[in-house]
Amino acid sequence: MPTPEIRTKDAPPAGRSAGVRIGVWGFALPLLCLALWYLVTGLKLVPPLLVPSPTATFRRLVGLFLHEHLTSDIGATAWRWGCGYILGCLIGVPFGLFIGNSRKVYAASYPTLDFFRSLPVTALFPLFLLLFGIGDSAKIAMAFSAALFVVILNCAYGALQAKETRLRAARVFGASEWQVFRWVVFFEALPQTLSGMRTSLSLCLVVVIVSEMFIGTQLGLGQRVFDAYTVNDTEKLYAVLVLIGLLGYLINRGFVWAETRIVFWTGK
Amino acid sequence: MSDRPLYIEIEHASKAFGEGQKRNVVLRDFSLDVRKGEFLTFFGPNGCGKTTLLNVIVGVESLDEGSVKMNGGTSRPRVGYVFQDYRGYLMPWLTVAENIAFPLRIRGVSKPERMSKVEAVVARFQFRIDLGAYTYALSGGQAQLTSILRALILDPDILIMDEPFSALDYQTNLSLYEKVLQIWEATGVTILLVSHDIDEAIYLGERTVFLTKRPASVAAVLESKLPAQKELTQMGSEAFASMKKQALEIFRREALEKSA
Known part of the structure; x- marks a missing residue:
């Protein structure tokens, strides 16, 4: 008899790494790092100009919120991040699914897409500056292009991997190609689509921060990092870095939380 | 004959x-x-x-x-199709009821009507199946029963x-043999x-x-x-x-x- 259980080769479900529940153990290493940070700075093993103490860093972070309008910087960064990301997904998802829906279209467009994906967006600063000037639009456009190709490639791959059997099931019951696409390919691609959207969410933040640092702006977390660096204010530098890290982490966790509920059937 | x-x-x-x-x-x-x-x-x-x-x-x-x-x-x-690889041919993102109703959905039947037809077909053959469950949670026999019901929902000739x-x-096979024979006798469908x-x-x-x-x-x-x-x-x-x-x-x- 053949094996009764037929499993798909899906990526590990979101929120777990290769089937391992993270749980409380996930807190152990961050706590250890924090302890090490205290130890290194407490024992003055490194000069405070290079690594300020955690206490000083967190006090500075609170100070940035209270006296230096850090919320406005967060707002400005979030605006660029959100605009670029959402635009990238709105265009990338349908486009990617369309490409992956046909093997021929996929084969024809893969090398081009892979080329653009491999091109570091940050290396295109001059081009974006020429095209969009030094305002928000250049930064949004960079975040957009960073998200776009990752989303397209993931969606296309997800659609391409749609189980042949499910497509056939829909076809023998008389589904049109559009119905097959809407009711089978879309859902078959959804886990990979969301995985691409999650990857590009983090990537977009990186690109926005870097673009703020290099193009320059009035408000923005990247500008704050750059300002702190130019005046050797390492406490501020660390405070903003910790904030960016936490921000990225929390948004990612939120995404994973939603993802496991949307594609509840994966890995089952 | x-x-x-x-x-x-x-x-x-x-x-x-x-x-x-x-x-x-x-x-x-x-x-x-x-x-x-x-x-x-x-x-x-x-x-x-x-x-x-x-x-x-x-x-x-x-x-x-x-x-x-x-x-x-x-x-x-009208042809109803049942495949060997039931897991591969069912949609894991749909409930048992929506899987059974899939051919109706293709034909543009509204959701309330679909659900009443599903309940009717399940009642007709007195099958015991959890319509609200997702197919990945079903046993092999129940999953194959879902495919059989999906094939029957259009009242096929073959x-x-x-x-x-x-x-x-x-x-599981022995119990499914009886169900298939029961369907055949009740509907007069041609089975290949x-x-x-x-x-x-x-x-x-x-x-x-x-x-x-x-x-x-x-x-x-x-x-x-x-x-x-x-x-x-x-x-x-x-x-x-x-x-x-x-x-x-x-x-x-x-x-x-x-x-x-």
Whole structure:
């Protein structure tokens, strides 16, 4: 008899790494790092100009919120991040699914897409500056292009991997190609689509921060990092870095939380 | 049986895939008549072209030579399909009820109407199945039952079952045999069932068609000697034993000796 259980080769479900529940153990290493940070700075093993103490860093972070309008910087960064990301997904998802829906279209467009994906967006600063000037639009456009190709490639791959059997099931019951696409390919691609959207969410933040640092702006977390660096204010530098890290982490966790509920059937 | 009208007439059907060196003849001069409401089983060696034959019958695949006539060529029958790999053919993101209703959804039936039809079909055959469950949570037997109900939801004229029981355990199979026979008796649907299991093929079928190795043609047709009212205990009867002996002879002649 053949094996009764037929499993798909899906990526590990979101929120777990290769089937391992993270749980409380996930807190152990961050706590250890924090302890090490205290130890290194407490024992003055490194000069405070290079690594300020955690206490000083967190006090500075609170100070940035209270006296230096850090919320406005967060707002400005979030605006660029959100605009670029959402635009990238709105265009990338349908486009990617369309490409992956046909093997021929996929084969024809893969090398081009892979080329653009491999091109570091940050290396295109001059081009974006020429095209969009030094305002928000250049930064949004960079975040957009960073998200776009990752989303397209993931969606296309997800659609391409749609189980042949499910497509056939829909076809023998008389589904049109559009119905097959809407009711089978879309859902078959959804886990990979969301995985691409999650990857590009983090990537977009990186690109926005870097673009703020290099193009320059009035408000923005990247500008704050750059300002702190130019005046050797390492406490501020660390405070903003910790904030960016936490921000990225929390948004990612939120995404994973939603993802496991949307594609509840994966890995089952 | 001969009082039932002819329903499917396959005449001298031939089909090949590929060109030149890679040309692969799958069906050669295949002829078979099926009567309306008949329960026909197919038994043959692996990869002999059974799936192609089924695809030709439902019209998914066209023939190179010969013809398939349905219902005297008057109308296209509605076909319900049950596959072996039930997990691969069910949609894991849909509930059991929505999986069963999938063919209705394709036809633009509204959700309330779909759900009432699903409840009606489940009630009609007195199946016990959790309509709100997702298919990944079902046992193999329940998942295959979901596929069978999905195939029945359009009230088909022909029910095609492509090795529906091959991936399930023996106990589940026995209970599904009874359900399939019950469906057949209640609806009068024409059933074409491909099987890998000789007992299953001769127990279920009114006739069992033995296929040759690829390219497939009809090696022999075995008429059932079992009573019309089937019971599982008949698998131990003398009539069953003599049919099985005949079947094994046919199979040895076709599959073993001809390859020697």
